[in-house]
Amino acid sequence: MREPAFNVLWLQSGGCGGCSMSLLCADTSDFRGQLRQAGINLLWHPSLSLETGQDVQQLMADCLSGKTVLHALCLEGSVLRGPEGTGRFHLLAGTQEPMMTWVQRLSAVAKHVLAIGSCAAFGGITAGGSNPTDACGLQYEGDQAGGLLGSNWRSAAGLPVINIAGCPTHPGWVIETLAALAQEQGLQAEQLDGLNRPRFYSDKLVHHGCTRNEYYEYKASAEAPGDLGCMMENRGCKGTQAHADCNVRLWNGEGSCIRGGYACISCTEPGFEEPGHRFDQTPKVAGIPIGLPTDMHKAWFVALASLSKSATPKRVKLNATSSHIVVAPVIKKTRLS
Numbered sequence: 136m137r138e139p140a141f142n143v144l145w146l147q148s149g150g151c152g153g154c155s156m157s158l159l160c161a162d163t164s165d166f167r168g169q170l171r172q173a174g175i176n177l178l179w180h181p182s183l184s185l186e187t188g189q190d191v192q193q194l195m196a197d198c199l200s201g202k203t204v205l206h207a208l209c210l211e212g213s214v215l216r217g218p219e220g221t222g223r224f225h226l227l228a229g230t231q232e233p234m235m236t237w238v239q240r241l242s243a244v245a246k247h248v249l250a251i252g253s254c255a256a257f258g259g260i261t262a263g264g265s266n267p268t269d270a271c272g273l274q275y276e277g278d279q280a281g282g283l284l285g286s287n288w289r290s291a292a293g294l295p296v297i298n299i300a301g302c303p304t305h306p307g308w309v310i311e312t313l314a315a316l317a318q319e320q321g322l323q324a325e326q327l328d329g330l331n332r333p334r335f336y337s338d339k340l341v342h343h344g345c346t347r348n349e350y351y352e353y354k355a356s357a358e359a360p361g362d363l364g365c366m367m368e369n370r371g372c373k374g375t376q377a378h379a380d381c382n383v384r385l386w387n388g389e390g391s392c393i394r395g396g397y398a399c400i401s402c403t404e405p406g407f408e409e410p411g412h413r414f415d416q417t418p419k420v421a422g423i424p425i426g427l428p429t430d431m432h433k434a435w436f437v438a439l440a441s442l443s444k445s446a447t448p449k450r451v452k453l454n455a456t457s458s459h460i461v462v463a464p465v466i467k468k469t470r471l472s
């Protein structure tokens with residue numbers, strides 16, 4: 136097997152560490168082996184590496200001097216710019232220098248820079264509320280381009296910050312992106328979407344592959360927590376607007392928020408952290424949900440919804456407001472039975 140040659144340095148700043156936890160749930164029995172096989176050398180990760188203190192500082196110095204080629208800098212968590220632009224809310228332990236400064240320096244030499252999770256991409260949860268730490272994303276502040284590095288910043292490879300958004304981000308999205316970058320052909324700008332997320336996962340919607348699609352078709356809606364029906368009408372689900380393949384590429388091999396009974400809160404989108412309403416409620420105007428599918432005209436939605444509601448089979452209607460199947464599909468007579 137060839138020696139891993141694609142050096143990845145992973146830093147953490149203003150986040151909860153959940154994206155690293157998610158990475159550890161990568162669907163593989165040999166995490167290190169999977170990275171090795173993709174040609175990825177994890178230079179250092181705060182939770183997965185043994186090195187600490189002076190060793191890490193030396194490692195970063197080697198990246199800055201060019202002695203070690205830094206192929207990918209991954210930042211998890213948002214950049215803390217406060218107080219008053221000094222970045223001193225987060226000093227990198229042992230260095231007395233803001234993490235913000237280290238990120239700026241290392242971004243200048245890295246071939247690629249990746250924002251791991253919605254905090255690093257857009258500011259995320261850390262930037263919510265009054266944002267006392269002046270948190271921002273690497274190249275975005277909410278949905279506005281800018282952030283720490285500025286909208287015109289490009290890496291040595293010519294790409295913007297690659298935003299692997301999600302809260303947490305899916306381990307498959309991270310590993311697949313790194314593996315693609317480690318290949319000779321790398322990733323091209325057109326393989327990123329309008330928010331610089333890898334299109335292999337962001338060209339899909341959470342709605343795709345949702346096990347509640349039959350309920351959605353008939354607008355047979357869940358009313359209480361635990362109900363089986365579609366959660367769009369009453370329980371805050373934004374799966375029809377959220378760009379991600381969560382229900383096709385499952386989590387831990389078998390789950391997703393929706394399969395666990397929770398509405399999609401659209402965590403891959405900028406600003407998801409402050410929807411202006413409870414995550415488990417759907418805001419409505421005159422009884423019509425305001426968050427309709429992104430590419431559907433409101434009038435069409437209303438017409439289709441009322442038509443499909445009037446055609447809802449009794450089975451679907453009853454099951455939608457139950458915690459388990461109470462009416463099974465009828466067994467249709469075929470020529471074989």
Ligand code: SF4
Binds near residue numbers: 149154253255303304
């Ligand atoms: S994106 Fe979410 S899971 Fe990841 S560090 Fe931020 S708050 Fe934690």
Ligand code: SF4
Binds near residue numbers: 345364393
């Ligand atoms: S629960 Fe959400 S993702 Fe699932 S079918 Fe309904 S709207 Fe779509």
